[in-house]
Amino acid sequence: MPANIPGVNVFMDVLVVGAGPSGYMAALTLVRYGVDVRIIDKRPVRVQNGYASGLQPRTQEILQTLNLLEPLDAKGNRMSETAFWGPDHNGILSRCFVGAEVTSTTNFPHVLVADQGVTEGAFDDELKSRSHAVSRSMELVHYTYDGITDRQWPVTAYVRNYSSGAIEVWHTKYLIGGFRAYVQLQQKHLDKLDGNIPAGLVHPSIVLPENSTLLYEILQECLYEIMAPFDIEITRVSWISRYRVIQSIANRFVDLSQRVYLVGDACHTQSPKAGQSMNLGMLDSYNLTWKLSLVLKGMASPSLLETYQMERRYIANQFIEFDIKFAHLYLQKEALGSPEIFCTVWKQSHGFISGCSHRYLDGLLTRSSIRARINQAAKEPLTPGKRMHTMSLTRHMDGTAVDLLEDMPSNGRFHLFVFAGKLMTFAVFKALANSLASTESPLTYFFKDGPARPEVFEHENIRQSDVRNRDHYLDLFLIHSSNHLEIELSKLPAPFSQWATRVYEDVDGIGHASHGVSERDGALAPVRPDGIIGLVTSLQNPKGILDYLKDFMLEFSSGYDPFGAAFRDSSCSLRDSLG
Numbered sequence: 001m002p003a004n005i006p007g008v009n010v011f012m013d014v015l016v017v018g019a020g021p022s023g024y025m026a027a028l029t030l031v032r033y034g035v036d037v038r039i040i041d042k043r044p045v046r047v048q049n050g051y052a053s054g055l056q057p058r059t060q061e062i063l064q065t066l067n068l069l070e071p072l073d074a075k076g077n078r079m080s081e082t083a084f085w086g087p088d089h090n091g092i093l094s095r096c097f098v099g100a101e102v103t104s105t106t107n108f109p110h111v112l113v114a115d116q117g118v119t120e121g122a123f124d125d126e127l128k129s130r131s132h133a134v135s136r137s138m139e140l141v142h143y144t145y146d147g148i149t150d151r152q153w154p155v156t157a158y159v160r161n162y163s164s165g166a167i168e169v170w171h172t173k174y175l176i177g178g179f180r181a182y183v184q185l186q187q188k189h190l191d192k193l194d195g196n197i198p199a200g201l202v203h204p205s206i207v208l209p210e211n212s213t214l215l216y217e218i219l220q221e222c223l224y225e226i227m228a229p230f231d232i233e234i235t236r237v238s239w240i241s242r243y244r245v246i247q248s249i250a251n252r253f254v255d256l257s258q259r260v261y262l263v264g265d266a267c268h269t270q271s272p273k274a275g276q277s278m279n280l281g282m283l284d285s286y287n288l289t290w291k292l293s294l295v296l297k298g299m300a301s302p303s304l305l306e307t308y309q310m311e312r313r314y315i316a317n318q319f320i321e322f323d324i325k326f327a328h329l330y331l332q333k334e335a336l337g338s339p340e341i342f343c344t345v346w347k348q349s350h351g352f353i354s355g356c357s358h359r360y361l362d363g364l365l366t367r368s369s370i371r372a373r374i375n376q377a378a379k380e381p382l383t384p385g386k387r388m389h390t391m392s393l394t395r396h397m398d399g400t401a402v403d404l405l406e407d408m409p410s411n412g413r414f415h416l417f418v419f420a421g422k423l424m425t426f427a428v429f430k431a432l433a434n435s436l437a438s439t440e441s442p443l444t445y446f447f448k449d450g451p452a453r454p455e456v457f458e459h460e461n462i463r464q465s466d467v468r469n470r471d472h473y474l475d476l477f478l479i480h481s482s483n484h485l486e487i488e489l490s491k492l493p494a495p496f497s498q499w500a501t502r503v504y505e506d507v508d509g510i511g512h513a514s515h516g517v518s519e520r521d522g523a524l525a526p527v528r529p530d531g532i533i534g535l536v537t538s539l540q541n542p543k544g545i546l547d548y549l550k551d552f553m554l555e556f557s558s559g560y561d562p563f564g565a566a567f568r569d570s571s572c573s574l575r576d577s578l579g
Contacts, residue, residue, distance in 0.1 A: 019136075035289075105379055177266050264281025445546055
């Protein structure tokens with residue numbers, strides 16, 4: 001498609017193609033992080049009902065930090081238990097097992113059932129409250145990449161506006177494609193999906209027609225047969241569709257220029273048996289966007305973006321391996337007649353299905369070597385690569401009982417957790433404070449104007465933010481188990497006195513114990529903007545935190561051009577770069 005095509009020229013930092021759950025998550029988080037983003041979708045209106053419906057516990061935790069969980073919870077239903085049914089020794093349908101749907105340690109021990117229309121509606125409302133909206137009846141028809149002549153806006157997207165009939169030219173630095181961008185991005189420009197699936201797995205046990213009326217009649221007839229001797233009657237159908245089971249994963253989630261990314265069903269597909277498609281897709285976006293934000297702001301090296309594919313493809317591959325095993329049971333007559341088999345596989349996969357046990361491999365952002373005394377037999381021991389589990393705390397400043405998730409809004413910043421136990425008056429705590437207040441402090445080392453004494457951090461939670469905190473890239477959380485009534489906040493050494501709203505009492509050390517931290521030793525844990533623990537080290541090693549950040553964060557004094565030298569050798573076209 002020629003570059004001199006007539007039409008509107010639009011410029012943005014990130015273009016998101018496809019307003020499904022993955023695209024909405026990408027757009028909303030980028031807006032929250034202060035990135036100039038546009039999101040388009042071919043459909044004239046959003047999904048109203050049907051499609052994906054189950055929000056797993058880890059997804060709910062993330063939605064909580066976005067302040068989106070409450071409206072979804074109000075409109076959805078909580079699925080707290082699962083029952084398995086099958087024929088008894090007389091061939092009569094009977095219930096053979098009832099158990100908790102979620103066994104992971106979480107504030108949300110249930111799957112929240114809310115159809116995709118409700119989920120997308122919540123995202124849509126939140127975007128509009130932030131003066132953003134999906135540009136609808138817009139379709140990506142082609143795009144090119146040129147990292148030589150236009151280093152600032154290297155991706156040119158040609159977008160068909162169905163309302164005007166025009167082809168518009170959109171210039172962007174990065175492009176994210178969700179499910180609705182599947183044809184344009186995945187099939188045309190990225191490697192084919194790798195469908196190494198055993199023969200027969202993609203075929204349903206019942207041949208279903210495309211016609212919805214016939215589909216309904218077949219399902220109704222099968223339902224009567226399956227549920228006998230019980231009676232069941234379908235009185236209303238809100239949505240019905242045929243689902244083709246395809247278990248596959250893209251060879252790459254990103255092109256070689258590191259400018260075009262795939263999320264969700266655009267790069268991995270699976271059966272609906274475990275209710276994961278929407279959840280995995282939203283977690284893809286949540287993993288990617290904070291990295292894009294830091295790179296776009298010139299605060300992090302583009303090498304940070306390489307971790308997206310490494311981390312998310314690993315998780316997707318793990319799930320597809322499970323999904324093949326789980327879905328295959330539906331094709332085995334002996335399994336269909338023995339619900340105990342389903343039950344066993346289901347129980348073994350609780351943590352993975354919930355999302356709470358996902359763990360990223362060692363890499364740039366995850367250091368598995370633990371340099372602190374952590375009790376691995378604890379309920380949720382601090383573990384690099386896994387999500388930071390929440391805890392109930394008492395805010396030191398006003399004695400208010402808070403849940404940690406309430407004070408960890410998704411803001412694109414890292415979080416440094418100081419587990420100080422009973423050590424607030426000990427020399428090790430004072431030495432830590434001195435280090436965190438020095439010019440070599442991880443809290444201030446990467447400030448735009450160089451290391452400086454931090455100003456007072458203003459209170460923030462999931463419901464409110466403060467523009468005065470915008471220059472921070474690392475939030476400080478001090479959690480101790482001393483009686484907060486006996487400690488004067490104003491007398492705490494800097495920098496803790498500047499972070500008074502982020503000082504908490506862990507009553508009776510319950511939070512320390514659940515995370516495997518000794519109250520006599522304490523621990524330091526930097527947590528990534530997506531809630532994943534980066535490393536775990538001792539209170540005596542704040543330098544280890546700075547060294548960790550130095551591996552991907554940039555010093556502003558270096559004069560680094562985030563769209564300069566790192567991309568000057570990217571002279572090939574996108575298609576050539578994918579060779």
